[in-house]
Amino acid sequence: MKKLVILGAGGHGKVVADIAVKNGYEEIVFLDDNKTSCAGFSVVGKIEDAAKIKGDKFVAIGDANLRQKLMEKIKTVTLIHPRATISRRVTIGEGTVVMAGVVINSDTKIGKGCIINTSASVDHDCTLDDFVHVSVGAHLAGNVKVATRTWLGVSASVINNIAICKDCMIGAGAVVVKDINKSGTYVGVPARLLTR
Numbered sequence: 001m002k003k004l005v006i007l008g009a010g011g012h013g014k015v016v017a018d019i020a021v022k023n024g025y026e027e028i029v030f031l032d033d034n035k036t037s038c039a040g041f042s043v044v045g046k047i048e049d050a051a052k053i054k055g056d057k058f059v060a061i062g063d064a065n066l067r068q069k070l071m072e073k074i075k076t077v078t079l080i081h082p083r084a085t086i087s088r089r090v091t092i093g094e095g096t097v098v099m100a101g102v103v104i105n106s107d108t109k110i111g112k113g114c115i116i117n118t119s120a121s122v123d124h125d126c127t128l129d130d131f132v133h134v135s136v137g138a139h140l141a142g143n144v145k146v147a148t149r150t151w152l153g154v155s156a157s158v159i160n161n162i163a164i165c166k167d168c169m170i171g172a173g174a175v176v177v178k179d180i181n182k183s184g185t186y187v188g189v190p191a192r193l194l195t196r
């Protein structure tokens, strides 16, 4: 029986579980330090138990630093929703999830531990480094580079030929029209560094 152990029983975890079912997993269990169940599935232990529990593994934790830390210790599977449209010339790393309605076009490379969330699009010749999150409905035009752990918020857009450095938060609805070379939070149209 195909079994998946999902680390993280939050909202992201329950969407991952649905995709796992569509990928033929017949048994799904969660590990979480606080919850006892998730979307009808059992929580069978704490996150630290991952190595001890048999089955394929997936880290369903939104925080990129924590996701990275956990993925350094265990081997994980890649999960792709059957209703994602992905060019044959795309590569996708270990432990990445591609959700329903996503489009990924030709010659794009997606790293490990990435989240390509519901109805996002990543166009041709893009490079997404490890642990990048493209949120629900965010859009990357052609030849966009996004460095490690950067998170694009819901409905954010990036025009073509743009590079965004590591550890950025691009706010909901922001439009990135220039390269971003300094880590930080960027909001608005056009996107600017959020200073407090």
Ligand SMILES: CC(=O)SCCNC(=O)CCNC(=O)[C@H](O)C(C)(C)COP(=O)(O)OP(=O)(O)OC[C@H]1O[C@@H](n2cnc3c(N)ncnc32)[C@H](O)[C@@H]1OP(=O)(O)O
Pocket (backbone or CB within 6 Å): 117, 135, 136, 152, 153, 154, 169, 170, 171, 172, 173, 174, 185, 186, 187, 188, 194
């Ligand atoms: C399935 C899923 O759920 S996927 C997850 C999707 N989640 C997201 O997309 C979350 C995106 N998060 C955001 O956009 C957040 O607002 C952030 C990260 C940009 C900023 O959050 P915080 O650091 O908490 O900032 P805070 O809420 O204090 O706002 C600071 C200022 O920026 C403004 N601001 C915050 N977010 C945005 C935004 N997206 N666009 C424009 N302005 C914004 C606020 O209005 C505020 O302005 P003010 O000082 O004039 O009142």
